[in-house]
Amino acid sequence: MPAASSGYRYDPNRVAALVDSYRHGGPLPRAFYVDPEIFQADMDRIWSRYWLYAGHACQIPRPGDWMTWSIGHDSIVLARGPDGAIRAFHNTCRHRGARFCTAERGHGRAFACPYHGWSYDLEGRLLTRTQADFGVPESQLGLHPVQLRNTAGILWIALADDPVPFDAAHADLAARLRHQGLDDAKLAVGRRYTVGANWKLVFENNRECYHCPVAHPEYVKGTYDVQRSVPRHVAEVQRQTELANAHFRALGIDTGDAWSDMTGAFWRAHRTPLMDGWKSQSLDGRPVAPLMGTFRDRNTWSDGTLRTTVFPNFWQHASDDHAVATRITPVDAARCIVDVWWFVHKDAVEGRDYDLASLMPFWQRTSEQDWVICEANQLGVSSSRYVPGPYSRSLEQNVQHFVDWYLGELSGRAPQRAEAAA
Ligand code: FES
Numbered sequence: 001m002p003a004a005s006s007g008y009r010y011d012p013n014r015v016a017a018l019v020d021s022y023r024h025g026g027p028l029p030r031a032f033y034v035d036p037e038i039f040q041a042d043m044d045r046i047w048s049r050y051w052l053y054a055g056h057a058c059q060i061p062r063p064g065d066w067m068t069w070s071i072g073h074d075s076i077v078l079a080r081g082p083d084g085a086i087r088a089f090h091n092t093c094r095h096r097g098a099r100f101c102t103a104e105r106g107h108g109r110a111f112a113c114p115y116h117g118w119s120y121d122l123e124g125r126l127l128t129r130t131q132a133d134f135g136v137p138e139s140q141l142g143l144h145p146v147q148l149r150n151t152a153g154i155l156w157i158a159l160a161d162d163p164v165p166f167d168a169a170h171a172d173l174a175a176r177l178r179h180q181g182l183d184d185a186k187l188a189v190g191r192r193y194t195v196g197a198n199w200k201l202v203f204e205n206n207r208e209c210y211h212c213p214v215a216h217p218e219y220v221k222g223t224y225d226v227q228r229s230v231p232r233h234v235a236e237v238q239r240q241t242e243l244a245n246a247h248f249r250a251l252g253i254d255t256g257d258a259w260s261d262m263t264g265a266f267w268r269a270h271r272t273p274l275m276d277g278w279k280s281q282s283l284d285g286r287p288v289a290p291l292m293g294t295f296r297d298r299n300t301w302s303d304g305t306l307r308t309t310v311f312p313n314f315w316q317h318a319s320d321d322h323a324v325a326t327r328i329t330p331v332d333a334a335r336c337i338v339d340v341w342w343f344v345h346k347d348a349v350e351g352r353d354y355d356l357a358s359l360m361p362f363w364q365r366t367s368e369q370d371w372v373i374c375e376a377n378q379l380g381v382s383s384s385r386y387v388p389g390p391y392s393r394s395l396e397q398n399v400q401h402f403v404d405w406y407l408g409e410l411s412g413r414a415p416q417r418a419e420a421a422a
C-alpha cells in the first residue's frame, strides 16, 4: 500500500472503488465506518488537508501559556508568545525528534526537550548553540511551524503546507462569531469522552435532529428543531422566527431561521431563535452566566443562539451568556475522543456569577445522550448484515450534505462548493 506524504497508508484504487459503490440517499457502506484502511485514507485526505479546530484562544490567555493537541501521528503545540501572539508548532525536537511537550498544557518562557535538553523559545527558535559541535547553525533548527488561523477567538490549525482554502469560511464565521465575545472569554469547564464510534458517525449524528425527540428530552424543550417540521407548528415557528429576526436586526447582528442549513461548503454559522421565553440553552431557559460580547455591550439578550459547525471536527452552540464547543479527535476506525468545553465571560467568577450545576447539564446531557446512540450506531454498522437504509428527504438532508462532502474530499473528484444551497 502506498504511503501518502502525510505518512498514512492506503490503496487509492480500493478507496475509489468503495466511493463508487456508494448509493446516494442513504448512509455509507460498512467499510467507511469500520475499515482501518479507510481510516488511514480519512487521516490523509480529510484530517491532513483540512483546517482543524484546536481550541479557543482564551484557553492560553497569558504570554507563556501553551497547550498541546495530538491528532493522528502528529502532536501540535500552541503557544502564546511574549508579544501576545499565538503560534503553533510541531511537537518534535529538531535534534533526534523527541516529543518535547508531553503535558497537555503549561506555562513558561521556553520548551526544554527531555532527551538531551535542547530548548526552544515560544516563537519556535532554538536557543541551544549548535554551530560548533553539530555543524548546523541554530537558526536552521527552529521548530516546524504549523499554519494557524484565529477566527473571533477560535483557533484552527492545518497540518498540510497547502490546506484547503479557508478565507471564505473565516470571513463568514467571523462576521457572526464576533458578537459572541469569545475573544473575551474563559474556559469554565471541560469534559473529555472516548466515544466508541467512527468520527463520521459522530458528525452525522450532529447533522440531524430527527433523533432529538427520541434521544434528547432536555434539548427539544428549548429549540424549534423538532417543531419546525411538524405541520401544525410551522406557522408558530415562522412567527417566532420573524419576531426573533426583528430583534436580531435591532441589535445589529445577523439573522437566521429555525432551519439549520449550511452557509458554506464545509462550514456554517447560523443564528436561531430560542423558544419563546428562553434566554439561554439551560435546562429551564434561564440565564446561567453574565452576558458576553455584543449582548454584554448592549446589556440585552437576543434570546437566540449562534450555531457554528466546521467539518471535520468542530461545532459550537453559543448562547448570549455562554458557549459550548465540541472538538472531535479521531483515534481509529471505531473510536474518537470528544472534548466538550464550556466558555463564559472572562471576568465571571464561579460560585458568584455562574454555577457548573446550572451551566453544564443542558449540553452535558445532550452530548452524553448522543455518544450512547453513536456507539449503538457503530455496533450496528459493524454487523455482517448491515445494509445502508434510506435517509429522510426532509429531516436528514444535512447528513447527506456531510456524506457528499466527505466522499468528494476522499476521492478528490468533487469540486469544492463555494456555496451550499441555502
Ligand atoms: S531529541 Fe531533543 S534534544 Fe535530543
Ligand SMILES: [Fe+2]
Residues within 6 Å of the ligand: 205, 206, 211, 212, 215, 216, 366, 370
Ligand atoms: Fe443529538
